Amino acid sequence: MARVTRRCIAGSVLAGTVLAGGSWLWGPERLAGTLVAGLGDTTAEVGARSSYPLNTAILQDNDMSAADRPVLFRYAGPGGFELPPTRAVALNSTATVVTGIQMAPQLEYLGPDGVLALARDIERRLLAAGWTRDPAAPNLTAWDDLPRAMADPAEPERMSWHIAIFRYGGMEVLFRLSRRHGRWPGPPNGAFLLNLLWNDEPLDQDASAVMYRLRLEDGVSRELWRPVDAAAYSARVRALLPR
Secondary structure, three states, X not given: OOOOOOOOOOOOEEEOOOOOOOOOOOXXXXXXXXXXXXXXXXXXXXXXXXXXXXXXXXXXXXOEEEEOXXXXXXXXXXXXXXXEEEEEEEEEEEOOEEEEEXXXXXXXXXXXXXXXXXXXXXXXXXXXXOOEEOOOOOOOOOHHHHHHHHHOOOOOOOOEEEEEEEEEOOEEEEEEEEEOOOOOOOOOOEEEEEEEEEOOOOOOOOOOHHHHHHHHHOOOOOOOOOOOOHXXXXXXXXXXXXX
């Protein structure tokens, strides 16, 4: 995806956790390694610092699947945090520079209570790392309204509901719930997704606008989406991030 919208932001990490509800346990002996990535990293840097056998030679720009086996994911940039064991990772990139990460922190279907427990667990991790919840973020859905909305057969497949937004400088993590009938076993409800990206635009604007302008300023072809120099582009992205 070359474009990013408020309803469905590109750029994914599937993870699981041990919740109070005790729906599952994923021991460290079953993990395929550690994946460590941050905004502004090149895919080569991600591969060098990760123990997961990341094949950087086959990674493509835009939505790219970086890992398809359970890993331990760490966000390595400012406001760094660690998620519970992660099932798969997809990164959004330009010229091998990471500009977005999407996370769906579950390995199996979770009902509304399980999703709420998972969201609270991850919220505690973000707050401990210095992120703040945005109480004025628009277009959020209350937890009490989710079961009714998700059970409504009139809602389309992949419909998303925004639950919360957390900020660290110009970065944001968006919590959203998405209907994924064809992807998860069990009841036809949804996957809990997190999106991490740079966004200094108002919430009602396209969150990719900042990166899109940078691509153009750095001499990017509209067709190839390639800046003249990947290292310089990486430095430019990192310069935007909070210290």
